[in-house]
Amino acid sequence: xxxxxxxxxxxxxxxLLPVIVKLQSSIDPGRKQFQPGRGVASMxxxxxxxxxxxxxxxxxxxxxxxxxxxxxxxxxxxNDFFHTGNYEAVIPMTRMITWLDPHQIDVYRTGAWxxxxxxxxxxxxxxxxFLFPGIKFLEEGIQNNPNVSxxxxxxxxxxxxxxxxxxxxxxxxxxKACQESDATNPMKRQIAHxxxxxxxxxxxxxxxxxxxxxxxxxxxxxxNNFHALEHRNVCKRNxxxxxxxxxxxxxxxxxxxxVKFEASFKRLGPRQFQITGQLLLPIGSRVxxxxxxxxxxxxxxxxxxxxxxxxxxxxxxxxxxxxFVDGGKFSRKFDVxxxxxxxxxxxxxxxxxxxxxxxIATDYTQDFTxxxxxxxxxxxxxxxxxxxLRIIKKVIYLKREDII
Amino acid sequence: xxxxxxxxxxxxxxxxxxxxxxxxLVAVAMIIFxxxxxxxxxxxxxxxxxxxxxxxxxxxxxxxxIIQGINLVPAEIERRTIFTILSKPVRRYEFLMGKYFGSLxxxxxxxxxxxxxxxxxxxxxxxxxxxxxxxxxxxxIFFQLVILGAVALVFSxxxxxxxxxxxxxxVYIVGSMSDVTLALAQSDKQSAIAKGFYWMLHNLVPQFxxxxxxxxxxxxxxAIQNETIYYAQNIxxxxxxxxVLMIIAILAFEKRDM
Numbered sequence: 001x002x003x004x005x006x007x008x009x010x011x012x013x014x015x016l017l018p019v020i021v022k023l024q025s026s027i028d029p030g031r032k033q034f035q036p037g038r039g040v041a042s043m044x045x046x047x048x049x050x051x052x053x054x055x056x057x058x059x060x061x062x063x064x065x066x067x068x069x070x071x072x073x074x075x076x077x078x079n080d081f082f083h084t085g086n087y088e089a090v091i092p093m094t095r096m097i098t099w100l101d102p103h104q105i106d107v108y109r110t111g112a113w114x115x116x117x118x119x120x121x122x123x124x125x126x127x128x129x130f131l132f133p134g135i136k137f138l139e140e141g142i143q144n145n146p147n148v149s150x151x152x153x154x155x156x157x158x159x160x161x162x163x164x165x166x167x168x169x170x171x172x173x174x175x176k177a178c179q180e181s182d183a184t185n186p187m188k189r190q191i192a193h194x195x196x197x198x199x200x201x202x203x204x205x206x207x208x209x210x211x212x213x214x215x216x217x218x219x220x221x222x223x224n225n226f227h228a229l230e231h232r233n234v235c236k237r238n239x240x241x242x243x244x245x246x247x248x249x250x251x252x253x254x255x256x257x258x259v260k261f262e263a264s265f266k267r268l269g270p271r272q273f274q275i276t277g278q279l280l281l282p283i284g285s286r287v288x289x290x291x292x293x294x295x296x297x298x299x300x301x302x303x304x305x306x307x308x309x310x311x312x313x314x315x316x317x318x319x320x321x322x323x324f325v326d327g328g329k330f331s332r333k334f335d336v337x338x339x340x341x342x343x344x345x346x347x348x349x350x351x352x353x354x355x356x357x358x359x360i361a362t363d364y365t366q367d368f369t370x371x372x373x374x375x376x377x378x379x380x381x382x383x384x385x386x387x388x389l390r391i392i393k394k395v396i397y398l399k400r401e402d403i404i
Numbered sequence: 405x406x407x408x409x410x411x412x413x414x415x416x417x418x419x420x421x422x423x424x425x426x427x428x429l430v431a432v433a434m435i436i437f438x439x440x441x442x443x444x445x446x447x448x449x450x451x452x453x454x455x456x457x458x459x460x461x462x463x464x465x466x467x468x469x470i471i472q473g474i475n476l477v478p479a480e481i482e483r484r485t486i487f488t489i490l491s492k493p494v495r496r497y498e499f500l501m502g503k504y505f506g507s508l509x510x511x512x513x514x515x516x517x518x519x520x521x522x523x524x525x526x527x528x529x530x531x532x533x534x535x536x537x538x539x540x541x542x543x544x545i546f547f548q549l550v551i552l553g554a555v556a557l558v559f560s561x562x563x564x565x566x567x568x569x570x571x572x573x574x575v576y577i578v579g580s581m582s583d584v585t586l587a588l589a590q591s592d593k594q595s596a597i598a599k600g601f602y603w604m605l606h607n608l609v610p611q612f613x614x615x616x617x618x619x620x621x622x623x624x625x626x627a628i629q630n631e632t633i634y635y636a637q638n639i640x641x642x643x644x645x646x647x648v649l650m651i652i653a654i655l656a657f658e659k660r661d662m
Contacts, residue, residue, distance in 0.1 A: 001496075001654075012651060064577055072459075075452065
């Protein structure tokens with residue numbers, strides 16, 4: 001090669017170096033949206049006390065850019081943990097996967113579901129303390145995947161409606177989910193159900209009518225649209241039922257039923273107790289139980305962590321887990337002798353709340369109570385502190401020695 | 405013309421190499437195997453198949469590019485065929501470029517075969533809907549390997565295949581850790597010298613991480629801004645970087661005593 005050619009080649013190579021640097025600095029800002037996950041090193045520094053240990057065979061993959069592959073393989077492994085009942089291992093795995101790939105929607109959903117439902121005591125009762133990490137986990141998922149209806153719907157329905165019976169927040173998140181392009185008709189119908197659960201019957205009926213009109217219009221456009229057909233039938237049936245019930249329950253406030261609520265706590269032994277009482281409502285009604293530290297406050301989590309206060313005690317049997325009423329009586333024995341981790345009973349005083357909330361009662365019970373308790377009264381335990389709602393509530397304060 | 409003939413010959417030789425065919429077969433088997441995770445929901449299943457498939461293609465492509473690249477020159481010297489070729493009216497740079505383009509053709513053929521199987525699997529699992537977007541990921545993998553092949557070629561001019569394997573793999577690993585090198589180059593905790601070192605590492609070592617674009621392809625619901633610009637920048641980056649490496653290889657090869 002001639003000396004001149006050689007020199008030209010060297011000059012070309014040198015001239016291209018600033019081009020490479022310039023290109024790299026233009027590529028860097030855009031790369032994050034193609035590689036949203038974070039590596040193992042940041043996990044160690046940012047997860048703090050959570051014991052996240054990446055299986056060693058996966059570390060190299062996460063370092064050299066195969067995060068999505070590793071996330072997929074970890075998810076397969078997580079599935080094995082789930083099917084062998086090793087639920088506690090599932091949570092760190094979901095954290096690791098979403099760390100590597102924050103767009104793993106089903107991992108966020110499963111992780112939050114595990115936290116809220118599957119970390120249970122010896123009686124299969126979920127640990128209420130983990131409900132809040134579950135909420136935070138889903139919120140993080142929503143933040144990372146803002147246009148996906150499933151995550152918003154799960155937060156609204158699975159967590160706020162079914163677990164927390166907070167129907168205002170449930171409606172907020174379900175409505176948000178329904179604004180996404182991938183929302184389904186069953187999701188949309190839950191908006192009306194949540195309005196009903198808040199006692200907003202006219203608004204719920206209006207929602208059913210709106211959805212019914214939309215379904216009819218969709219069917220006119222395409223008579224073979226099975227989804228629209230199913231939606232129309234469900235909306236029509238639910239609207240009809242609601243209107244019938246509205247008529248049936250119209251006069252309940254004029255002849256209120258005294259439910260003669262009574263409830264008592266009895267210690268049976270260390271960490272064993274029984275709650276019994278009376279509620280003159282039809283079979284299938286339920287009395288909710290909340291036993292918590294007297295100074296218990298729901299945690300205000302800034303970011304997701306599955307660390308919960310090990311000294312805190314909250315026992316919740318609410319909603320579908322409330323104590324079953326049969327023949328106007330109710331009774332349940334609680335044995336938490338094997339569950340000192342879930343119920344440490346470290347505080348000196350406890351608050352035991354026993355209540356009946358007509359808004360979460362079955363339709364049949366509501367035929368007696370009304371949606372908002374307008375059909376019931378009680379001389380001693382009627383609570384009207386929530387505007388528009390009449391619940392029956394008894395609070396018993398207990399000392400530590402009353403329980404352990 | 406010489407370059408094209410040499411490229412075709414290199415491709416023909418590569419397709420007869422058992423080790424490359426084994427890599428290809430294993431990769432294809434793994435792509436097909438990923439479909440066996442049928443116990444997940446539809447979305448999870450697709451996510452796993454896509455991520456595994458693109459990962460396997462990238463990984464197999466990397467090994468094929470390295471194995472192919474490290475033997476380009478040393479194999480010719482060992483067999484002494486290089487002397488026969490260079491005694492003909494073939495210039496050294498033509499020989500090198502022919503070998504390089506032949507290696508790229510080999511990578512292209514292998515990627516095409518793997519992609520075909522991969523797309524077929526995804527289409528099958530996706531209710532016979534063909535997701536052409538996945539081709540973007542495969543194109544990016546190809547351009548990543550354009551640089552990797554050039555790195556292997558540069559080292560193959562003056563090192564043995566074993567040393568070259570470790571050198572090229574090391575460059576690939578460092579270049580795949582863009583997040584780390586960029587974070588260190590921008591960190592306030594580092595001294596000025598350290599920051600300068602990491603800046604050099606980040607800007608002068610080929611950044612293979614630029615080409616990992618699988619995430620939005622695996623999760624199509626994710627909105628990406630300026631996607632075309634990003635892809636274009638990366639393709640230009642690959643071409644420019646490979647050109648610089650080719651110049652270095654040509655200059656080194658011209659100097660080599662043979």
